[in-house]
Amino acid sequence: MKWIKSTSAAVLTLMAGSIFASANAEEVNIYSYRQSFLIEPILSKFTEQTGIKTNVVFAKKGLVEKLKKEGQYSPADVLLSSDFSRLMEMTSAGLSQPVNSDVLNKNIPSQFRDVDQHWYALTKRVRNVYASKERMGELTGISYEALAAPEYKGKICMRSSKHPYNIALIASMIAHHGEAQTKTWLEGLKANLARKPQGNDRAQVRAVKEGECDLALGNSYYFGVMQSIPEQKVWADAVNILFPNQDDRGAHVNVSGIAMTKYAPNKDAAVKLMEFLSSEVAQQSYASVNMEYPVNPQVKPSEIVASWGEFKEDTIALSEISKHRKTAIKLLDQLKFDL
Amino acid sequence: MASYTTAAILVLPLLALIAQSLLPDTEVFSHLFDTVLLDYVINTVSLILLVIVFCLLIGVPLAFLLANYSFTGSQFFNWGLLLPLAMPSYVMAYIYTDWLEYAGPVQRFLRDVFAWQTKQDYWFFEIRSLFGAAVVLSFVLFPYVYLIVKTAFKEQSQSLTQAATMLGKSPITVFWQVSLPLARPAIAIAASLVAMETLADFAAVSYFAVNTLTTAVYDTWLSYGSLTAASKISVLMLLMVFLFISLERFSRNKQRSYQTSKQAQNKRLTGYRNWLAFSVCMLVLVLAFLLPVIYLAKMAFTYKEQALNSDFFQFGFNSLSLSLIVAFICVVLALVVVIGKRFNQRLAGVMPMRFASSGYAMPGTVLAIAVLIPLTLMDHSLNDYLVSLGQKPIGLIFTGTIFAIIFAYVIRFIAVAIGSVESSYERMPPSLDQASFTLGRNRYITMVKVHFPLLKRGAFTAALLVFIESMKELPAALLLRPFNYDTLATYVFQYVSDEQLELASMAAISIVIAGLLPIILLNRSMERYQH
Numbered sequence: 074m075k076w077i078k079s080t081s082a083a084v085l086t087l088m089a090g091s092i093f094a095s096a097n098a099e100e101v102n103i104y105s106y107r108q109s110f111l112i113e114p115i116l117s118k119f120t121e122q123t124g125i126k127t128n129v130v131f132a133k134k135g136l137v138e139k140l141k142k143e144g145q146y147s148p149a150d151v152l153l154s155s156d157f158s159r160l161m162e163m164t165s166a167g168l169s170q171p172v173n174s175d176v177l178n179k180n181i182p183s184q185f186r187d188v189d190q191h192w193y194a195l196t197k198r199v200r201n202v203y204a205s206k207e208r209m210g211e212l213t214g215i216s217y218e219a220l221a222a223p224e225y226k227g228k229i230c231m232r233s234s235k236h237p238y239n240i241a242l243i244a245s246m247i248a249h250h251g252e253a254q255t256k257t258w259l260e261g262l263k264a265n266l267a268r269k270p271q272g273n274d275r276a277q278v279r280a281v282k283e284g285e286c287d288l289a290l291g292n293s294y295y296f297g298v299m300q301s302i303p304e305q306k307v308w309a310d311a312v313n314i315l316f317p318n319q320d321d322r323g324a325h326v327n328v329s330g331i332a333m334t335k336y337a338p339n340k341d342a343a344v345k346l347m348e349f350l351s352s353e354v355a356q357q358s359y360a361s362v363n364m365e366y367p368v369n370p371q372v373k374p375s376e377i378v379a380s381w382g383e384f385k386e387d388t389i390a391l392s393e394i395s396k397h398r399k400t401a402i403k404l405l406d407q408l409k410f411d412l
Numbered sequence: 413m414a415s416y417t418t419a420a421i422l423v424l425p426l427l428a429l430i431a432q433s434l435l436p437d438t439e440v441f442s443h444l445f446d447t448v449l450l451d452y453v454i455n456t457v458s459l460i461l462l463v464i465v466f467c468l469l470i471g472v473p474l475a476f477l478l479a480n481y482s483f484t485g486s487q488f489f490n491w492g493l494l495l496p497l498a499m500p501s502y503v504m505a506y507i508y509t510d511w512l513e514y515a516g517p518v519q520r521f522l523r524d525v526f527a528w529q530t531k532q533d534y535w536f537f538e539i540r541s542l543f544g545a546a547v548v549l550s551f552v553l554f555p556y557v558y559l560i561v562k563t564a565f566k567e568q569s570q571s572l573t574q575a576a577t578m579l580g581k582s583p584i585t586v587f588w589q590v591s592l593p594l595a596r597p598a599i600a601i602a603a604s605l606v607a608m609e610t611l612a613d614f615a616a617v618s619y620f621a622v623n624t625l626t627t628a629v630y631d632t633w634l635s636y637g638s639l640t641a642a643s644k645i646s647v648l649m650l651l652m653v654f655l656f657i658s659l660e661r662f663s664r665n666k667q668r669s670y671q672t673s674k675q676a677q678n679k680r681l682t683g684y685r686n687w688l689a690f691s692v693c694m695l696v697l698v699l700a701f702l703l704p705v706i707y708l709a710k711m712a713f714t715y716k717e718q719a720l721n722s723d724f725f726q727f728g729f730n731s732l733s734l735s736l737i738v739a740f741i742c743v744v745l746a747l748v749v750v751i752g753k754r755f756n757q758r759l760a761g762v763m764p765m766r767f768a769s770s771g772y773a774m775p776g777t778v779l780a781i782a783v784l785i786p787l788t789l790m791d792h793s794l795n796d797y798l799v800s801l802g803q804k805p806i807g808l809i810f811t812g813t814i815f816a817i818i819f820a821y822v823i824r825f826i827a828v829a830i831g832s833v834e835s836s837y838e839r840m841p842p843s844l845d846q847a848s849f850t851l852g853r854n855r856y857i858t859m860v861k862v863h864f865p866l867l868k869r870g871a872f873t874a875a876l877l878v879f880i881e882s883m884k885e886l887p888a889a890l891l892l893r894p895f896n897y898d899t900l901a902t903y904v905f906q907y908v909s910d911e912q913l914e915l916a917s918m919a920a921i922s923i924v925i926a927g928l929l930p931i932i933l934l935n936r937s938m939e940r941y942q943h
Contacts, residue, residue, distance in 0.1 A: 102895060108906050110915075128895035131902075133909060134634055134777055135891045142781075142788045146795050146808055148895070162637060233621065235631060267531075268514075271540045271621035273911050276515075283515035284530055402635045406447040411623060 100126035101342040104136045105153040107329060112153065115358045119349045125342045140168050145336045150343035155329045156237040160192040161395045169332040174344055180351035184388065185328060185368045194328035194391075195350050196365035199293040199384070200242050201324070203278050203312040208287045216318045217246065217325070220288065221261025229265045230277045230286035234410045238274075238292060238327060240401050245325050247397040247404075248389055256404050263410055270411050275299060275308070282311035292327075297364025297377045316384035323385035328368070415752025418745050419764030422823050425782035426650070426770055432785070433643035440632060440641040449628065449645075456611065456624040459546055463610045464603045466550035470696060471557025472599065476587055477689055479565035480573075483681040489693040491935035496700040497555045498927025500884040500901065501548075502615035503920050506913050507704045508548045509619060512539035545620035551700035553609055557602040559934075564598030565591060600663035604656040605831070608772050611649060611656075614887055615905065625649050626775045639781070646778045650770060657769055660831075661762075705924060711917035718915055723898070728922055731899040734814065735882035735926075738821040739875040745822065746829035746874055750837055751863065754845075755855055769830055771823035776887025783820045783892065787811045813894050820888040825881050829874035836870025837863075869937050876930040876937075883923050900926075 105112065109131040116127045130136070130149075137159060140147055152169075154160050163169050164187065171190040178186075185194035202220070204212045220229055231239065246255045267286035277289035278299065289312075299309040316324045331350060337343050349355055356367035360375045373379065405411070477483075478490055511518050519536055528534045538544065568591060576586045614626045625645055633642035681689055749765045756762075771779060787810040795805040810816060840863070848858040886901045893902065900919045907916035 108910060110906065130893065130895055131906065132890045134630065135781065138633070138639065138781060139784065139891060142784045143808060143811065144788070144792065146791060146805060148808060148812055235635060240635070268538075269540065269621055272509075272513075275911060279515045280513075283520065285514040399636060402631075403443060403447075406444065409448060409451065411621070412448065412451050 098126060099124065099339070099342050100128060101339050101346050102148050102150045103127060103129045103153055103346075104140065104149045104151070104334075105129050105131045106133065106136060106159055107131075107153045107155045111363055114362055115350070115355050118354060118358065119346060122349070122354075123345055125345060127346070137163050137166065137168065140334060141166060147334060147336055148338060149334045150337040150339045151346060152332050152334060153329070154331070155198075156241065157192075157194070157328050157330060157391045158237055158241060158395060158398055160187075160330050160332050161392065163332055163334075164189075164191045168335050170335045170337070172333050172344060172347060174348055176348040177351055180348075180356075180369045180371075182368065182370060184390070185330075187392075192330050192332035193347060193351065194330040194368050195356075196329045196359050196363070197368060197386075198238075198327045198329065198365060199316065199324050199386075200238060200327065201291055201293050201296070202315045202317050203281055203289045203291055203296070204315055205281045205284075205287045206311055206313055208284075209313070212313070212315065214320055215288075215315050216321070217242065218258060218318075220290075221258045221265065223261075223265075225265045225288060227265065227267050228287040229262065230267050230280045230289040231270050232273055232277060232290075233270045234405050235402070239290070240398055240405075241327050241394060242290075242325050243401040243404070244397040245387065245389060245394045247400055248393050249322065252400055252404070255401075256408070259404055259408055259410065263408060275305065278312055279305075279308045282308045293366070293378070293381070294364040296381070297375065300377060314381050316382075318387065319385050322389070323387040326386045328391065329365070415749040415764045418748050419768045422745070422771065422826060423767045424786045425779065425823060426767075426774075428785035429643050429650075429774075429778070429782040430647055432640055433647045435640045437638050437640035437644070440636045440638040441644050444628065444632060444641065444645075448623070452623055452625050452628045455542060455622060456626075459542055459549075459617070459622065459624060460607045460610050462542065462546035463549050463553060464606055466546055467554040467557045467606045468599065468603065470550060470554040471602065472561055472592075472595075474554075474693065474696065475558050475562035475565055476591060477693070479562050480583075480678055481681050481689065482678040483686045483689040485690050485693065486678075489697070491932055492697055493558055493693065494555045494931045494935055495697070495928070496552055497880055497931060498883075498924045499552055499701065499704060500886070500904070500920070500923060501552045501613055502619060502886065502905065502908055503708070503913070503923075504548050504552055504704060505545075505616035505619040506908050506911075507707055508544070509539050512537075512544070540619075540621045542620075542622050545617055545622045548620070549610055549613065549616060553606045554696075554700070556605045556609075557599070560602040560605075561595055561598050564595040568594050597663040601660050601831075601835075604660040604663075605828075607656050608653060608827075611652060612772070612775055614775050614777070615908075629775055629778055633778075633781075642778070646774065650774070653770060653772065653774075654766075657766060657827075661766075705921070708917050708921045708924070711914045712921050715914050715917060720918060723903075724919060724922075727898045727900050727903050727919065728926075730897060731883055731901065731923070732926065734817065734821070734899060735879045738818055738825065738882045739878040741818065741822050742826050742829040742878045743833070743871050743875045745826055746833045747867070747871065750830060750833045751859060753834075754837060754863070765830060765834075769827035772825070772827035774824070776824070776885070776889075777891060779820055779824060780888045780891040783816060783823065783888070784811060787816055787819065811892070814897065816892040816894075817889055820892055821882055821885060824885065824888065825878045828877045828881060832874035832877060833867060833870045836867055836873075840866055872937050873934060876934045879930050880927045883926050 109129050116129070119125065120127060136152060140149060140152070140163065143149070152159070152163055169191045173190055177193055181193050186192070202215050204215070233239070234243070243255065243259070246258060250258070272280070274291035274295045277291050278295070280286050281289050293314065296309055296314050299305040318324055331347055333340070333343050333347065351369055353369060353372050356369040356372040359365050360367050360372060360378065364375060364378050366374050366378065474493055478486060478493070510516055513519070514531060522528065522534070522536070526534070572590055572594070573586050576590050581589070611626070614630070617624055618627060625648065629642050629645050632638050632645060745768070749768050753762055753765050774782065791808045791810045794809070795807070798805050844862055845858055848862050853861070884901055886905050889899055889902050890905070893899070900923050904913070904916045904920045904923065907913055913920065
């Protein structure tokens with residue numbers, strides 16, 4: 074009997090702790106697709122500066138679905154995403170609300186925010202091609218289209234095609250070239266793979282270093298991260314980072330971003346957080362800690378990132394790319410790309 | 413009545429899921445059906461079969477060896493071979509792919525030694541494949557087979573094997589012709605457990621780049637945004653689970669041998685046989701446990717500064733308290749449904765138990781969503797009611813607190829508890845109950861005075877198994893945990909998914925260590941069982 078008493082007491086204390094935490098001082102509740110260890114340093118700066126506490130739930134999957142289920146009683150104020158498609162998903166499900174803020178409008182250029190002010194991008198993430206220094210030399214003028222060329226047969230590595238970063242890239246190909254042409258391109262790309270899609274972006278660079286493949290797709294910031302870890306620096310040193318399609322439309326850019334939930338209980342604090350994340354302090358942090366490209370034009374990329382050189386970005390609207398996501402996934406299924 | 417209520421509560425999420433799957437969404441589902449679904453089904457079935465075969469190949473001979481013989485180190489191996497149970501499968505997946513892929517240390521070493529230049533110069537098996545996934549999953553799952561089958565071997569009447577030996581049969585022939593056929597029901601039970609674990613695995617399989625039905629569920633749900641199509645696939649998987657559960661029950665029904673004979677002393681092996689037995693056990697232990705643990709320990713030591721912070725202790729406390737609570741609730745509820753069945757052997761009595769067990773193979777994220785459906789409904793009704801009374805809404809007290817995780821874990825692991833409690837129940841001959849009834853005692857007194865003392869050990873085993881599983885459980889926790897609440901597993905997974913296990917190696921090794929004590933206790937309780 075004692076057992077039951079003490080167990081139920083423990084449960085109640087734990088539960089009460091997590092409910093009534095939200096009854097205290099000013100705070101903001103975050104659902105985050107971005108890994109907590111990446112954003113924590115930035116959030117603690119925010120708390121330091123404003124005194125507003127931040128509470129985070131991190132998950133790689135299902136947060137929008139959770140918001141949907143929670144409805145009007147959801148405790149979440151904002152959703153942080155590492156990819157724009159989740160923001161669009163949230164907006165189109167009617168789970169977000171517009172935020173009108175002069176600070177956000179000033180800090181974030183118009184192509185990086187929603188026309189209806191439902192979401193704001195915070196960082197840019199370029200889909201690069203990594204090329205083996207040893208076997209590809211000073212390769213220039215590469216394009217995504219060229220990855221399907223017969224000369225690269227058996228030479229390309231990439232992570233699962235179903236990863237949001239790849240889906241977005243493929244959706245952008247559909248936006249530019251249409252479905253039929255993209256399908257042909259994907260067939261060519263699949264034929265050129267050195268191995269079944271696997272691992273993460275960094276694992277691709279490692280594979281290039283070891284000679285399993287000569288070219289790989291990967292996001293830019295990983296290149297910076299790898300250079301800061303001694304063990305991984307040798308991988309990064311074995312490749313050149315290339316910005317595709319510089320002779321035509323520019324490299325494909327995805328964004329990480331933020332949106333306010335429709336029923337945000339701590340609206341004021343949430344706006345403060347959004348503004349803070351677009352501010353120079355936070356953007357500097359994104360740039361130096363995560364090696365991402367800041368969206369705030371006042372903030373320069375970190376030194377390492379800047380050393381990769383200037384590049385031209387594809388300026389197609391993210392909402393346009395987003396329209397083709399499902400078609401992209403269907404094509405991947407049809408071609409059994411990962412199988 | 414109690415068993416029906418329990419089953420009804422536990423089955424709510426499942427019903428919600430089935431209801432969802434009945435909604436029309438032919439477009440996405442038929443697209444999948446036309447393209448990849450068949451491949452996913454084939455992959456899933458092959459993976460399950462391969463894992464079962466490997467687990468039996470490892471687990472059954474080891475069980476036979478340790479049930480019948482003693483040799484150098486056999487006392488240690490007796491429980492040592494259970495250690496891999498404490499290893500989360502996604503950590504094993506990480507470590508083995510890291511070692512054995514083309515860019516990993518093993519192949520790099522081979523290339524250096526033999527001066528091979530490219531992939532074309534030599535053959536090496538692909539670790540990120542169905543085969544690789546099956547081997548590594550078997551390392552983590554074979555202890556189930558070993559544990560259950562060893563008990564069966566020990567319980568086999570010694571007179572049978574002695575008779576066979578006296579008739580001049582070699583130990584190998586005795587194994588094939590006497591022991592193995594007698595252990596068949598136990599083997600089937602173990603195999604069905606292994607099958608369900610494999611079916612529910614997501615993190616490890618996706619690490620091996622193997623697409624299964626679980627992957628398909630996530631794809632359809634998150635990429636196509638169709639919860640309905642995802643539920644349809646989940647229901648398909650649940651049908652497979654019911655198949656496994658029925659198979660298990662079927663084998664159990666055939667296993668009507670109640671504890672009969674005394675255990676004889678194990679035969680001592682000598683000479684090369686002794687060392688052969690030792691080497692086989694050692695090899696399995698090294699591959700399935702020691703190497704990965706040493707590797708983790710090395711990482712944890714190198715990165716101890718990053719790893720040892722106050723968060724780490726908080727997460728450790730969260731994991732421990734959560735696992736203890738879940739283990740306790742599971743055992744209590746398992747007793748409720750199993751006792752319900754004891755007094756009502758007909759289908760109506762058995763049904764609650766089967767339904768209650770159905771959560772075992774639901775992929776974690778699907779289970780999480782299934783749990784969210786009824787719980788948010790409860791949350792909303794409660795808040796709406798308060799608002800209608802002119803009160804302030806109290807917030808999400810079910811989905812916004814650890815209640816949701818506990819609920820999900822209980823649904824997921826109650827099958828393990830039921831299995832364990834039930835098997836100890838089945839060792840009690842029905843004549844015990846009849847004796848008690850004849851003496852004029854009613855059901856409740858029989859339950860308390862006769863059953864409970866005999867069930868203690870089974871309940872204890874159940875609690876330990878659930879505890880170990882809860883320490884490792886991941887996907888449901890990711891989605892259901894409240895703000896600022898992490899477990900060791902979710903913490904480890906964050907880094908594993910970013911391929912930076914080194915930064916969470918301390919937490920990973922803590923999961924393993926937390927599993928050690930229960931495993932030692934588990935073995936003790938199994939051992940005492942037999943004497």
